[in-house]
Amino acid sequence: MAKKKKAAPRAMTPPIPILDNAEDEDLMNDLLAQLDSKDNSMDTESAKVLNDMELNKQADNIDRDNANGKRKDPKGRFIARQARKAAALAKSYAPGNKDEDARLEREAKDEEKAINKICNDLNVHLHEINPDGHCLFSAVADQLALLGIVPKSQATYVHARKQAADYMASHIDEFIPFLPPPGDEDRLMTQEEYFSYCTTMRDTGVWGGEPEILALSKAYHVSIHVIQSSKPSIVVHEPEDMPPPIQNGRVVRISYHRRMYGLGEHYNSLRPNTSFSGALQAIMP
Template sequence: MDELLARHRKEAKDLQNRITGMKKQATKSTRKEVNSKCQKLQDDLKIRHEQEIKELEGFVDEAQTDEVTPEKLLEQLEISEPQQTTQEVTPTPKKGRRNRQKEKLAKREAEIERMKEEARLEASKQPDLKKIEQDAIDQLCEINRLKPYDIIPDGHCLFASILDQLKIRHDDSSHDIYKLRSLACNYIRQNQDDFVPYMFDEETMQLKDVVGYTEEMEKTAKWGGELEILALSKQFDCPISIMMSGRPKHVINESGTKPELKLVYYKHTYALGEHYNSLHSI
């Protein structure tokens, strides 16, 4: 239970950081929608935490709620008919009655502890992907004389990273996050044929609805990806490079004529999942 509660506290803290970032980026026109989304995230997390606690406590509840059958009741009451006999019978000491509920509970607790130990042993054998990724990125940054500039880890991180790059490499401070979302989505809608390869949904095996996709991307805190990077690289006529662990630098729109925007991509370092930071020159 202690391990579960510790994880719940960490997840709640991570979510609070994410919500703080979302609210900071909200504009007057989007504040109501952002607040609603933040409340839903908090409610969903609370429901999941309560369910996980109930499931863990269920192990004990199950052990304590054995069905009482007539046979068990008779056994517990130890009903026995006295027999008439002409011979004197020496009383036989009674054996202590087994407490089956305690035995079952102890057995289940032992099984849970065994499973935990197996999980800890398995985890100790796994590579530390976070450390591997961070070490690789640190080395790449040192070679290229760059340093990551931390961006709040939320659904806006890609756009916030590009916003920071526009300021330091294009001397352009005329945009905000939702302006970049609108520019990217408008470009996608106006040039749909260029984005067909990116619109295939592997789950449904069909092309995504461009209008529905871009409306959600434009008006919410939905995570952006390669589709939006390509659109903004075309919009600002510049290459956008992405540094990542274990792969060569990925450059989008190499033919762009304006200075390159430089991002770094993380897959394992942040608790909320995939994340982009901005790269500053040293």
């Protein structure tokens, strides 16, 4: 009796990572950071993996579970938002879109030119900050150390995140009207969602924005000027409800970039072009 032939094993499709744990979130963030690499092959490979992760579908699943009550996880909404951002960036690296590549390159050059002009007018230069989710806090921390507002040992994104998050958590009425839940713009956050937002901002690599800049300004009692290529070219954040002097008139200056870096939104520190600055830079990282 003839033996039956064994069926050829079917090719196994690698499972799509699910963003349900810290390792998968770290993978997504690492791949995003690699998109900022100058190595085009690294950009393409990172974008391919991100595309394979089907991040938009995973973000939809997270939002749907929240809407259906299967999970009540405010942090999941942040992960969903990060996933959609990663998916959009990965798509922009898709090969063969020469017109889109040319447009992005042109916009990046225009942005760089505009920011460099403002820096020259202010007699400052751009000090590059590591392009990751902590860049806002790292840029502000660098400035705070230069101005002598915090010691060098505290000039880290960890300390800056904690100061911003703690201030926001203790001043809920100042911020909650401006922070609708992601994906649900028609209502305000509940207190539970708001405090979860603050915890996520303090303990993870989620991007910071306008609310966090204002919180940093108030927490450190200092004026923060954000330089950008669009109008207005200088956006001022300062604790107007606090009596002067505000850190003896000293100003934190950071730059905001939309196109210069692969991650999209990014912040750098702007250090002064002076001999005093040179002495400071000799002891700064």
